[in-house]
Amino acid sequence: MAKVMVVDDEERVRGLLTRSLSSEGHSVITAATARAAIDRLAVTNVDLVVLDLVMPGASGLTVLEAIHERHGTTPVIVLSGVTDVGTRVEALDRGAVDVVAKPFSLTELLARVRRNVGATRAEPDDRFLSAGGIRLDLGRRRATFRDVSASLTEREFSLLAHLMRRKGQVCRREELLHDVWHLDFDPGSNVVEVCVGRLRSKLGQDIPVETLRGVGYGLYEEP
Numbered sequence: 692m693a694k695v696m697v698v699d700d701e702e703r704v705r706g707l708l709t710r711s712l713s714s715e716g717h718s719v720i721t722a723a724t725a726r727a728a729i730d731r732l733a734v735t736n737v738d739l740v741v742l743d744l745v746m747p748g749a750s751g752l753t754v755l756e757a758i759h760e761r762h763g764t765t766p767v768i769v770l771s772g773v774t775d776v777g778t779r780v781e782a783l784d785r786g787a788v789d790v791v792a793k794p795f796s797l798t799e800l801l802a803r804v805r806r807n808v809g810a811t812r813a814e815p816d817d818r819f820l821s822a823g824g825i826r827l828d829l830g831r832r833r834a835t836f837r838d839v840s841a842s843l844t845e846r847e848f849s850l851l852a853h854l855m856r857r858k859g860q861v862c863r864r865e866e867l868l869h870d871v872w873h874l875d876f877d878p879g880s881n882v883v884e885v886c887v888g889r890l891r892s893k894l895g896q897d898i899p900v901e902t903l904r905g906v907g908y909g910l911y912e913e914p
Contacts, residue, residue, distance in 0.1 A: 744769050780880070824899060824912075
């Protein structure tokens with residue numbers, strides 16, 4: 692059983708998700724506004740947040756920022772009726788593990804909840820990934836390089852894990868957009884470059900991630 696927070700300004704949606712998640716054995720708490728969610732999260736630890744993006748007052752992006760600052764490893768599934776790709780990418784960049792479009796399939800959403808709750812409870816033997824002198828905690832989304840340790844957003848974590856699993860290989864930009872951002876096209880932005888920059892800022896400019904200009908990135912073993 693996991694503790695799940697549902698944040699949505701629609702009472703109908705909160706009720707539906709509370710009943711459905713409870714029937715799967717989860718404990719559910721709710722909030723109708725971004726401010727209420729932030730206040731609850733300040734005093735309550737949860738295993739996962741289902742978050743509406745568009746609400747009166749502060750938006751769901753404000754909640755994402757607060758979660759990243761206070762609960763860096765808590766997975767967040769964003770619900771949104773916004774079709775703009777830029778907004779979806781921004782939510783992912785701010786730490787969301789997934790974006791589900793409204794109106795949503797309840798069966799699909801529950802499956803995504805199960806997947807992400809399970810991801811935070813990895814078995815000890817499968818918890819760590821090591822490559823290039825970097826140690827990545829798959830359960831806590833925390834990376835350590837030399838004497839520096841940092842919590843990562845979902846996108847930073849997914850990008851670093853992808854590079855580490857393909858150590859010594861060239862990961863083309865198109866591949867990273869597809870496998871990390873779940874985009875089947877190039878949005879014409881520098882999301883990959885920005886994410887690599889944030890990894891270097893958190894772990895050190897000398898992390899073994901090589902920029903292959905015009906091609907992509909690769910992770911190599913330290914000499």
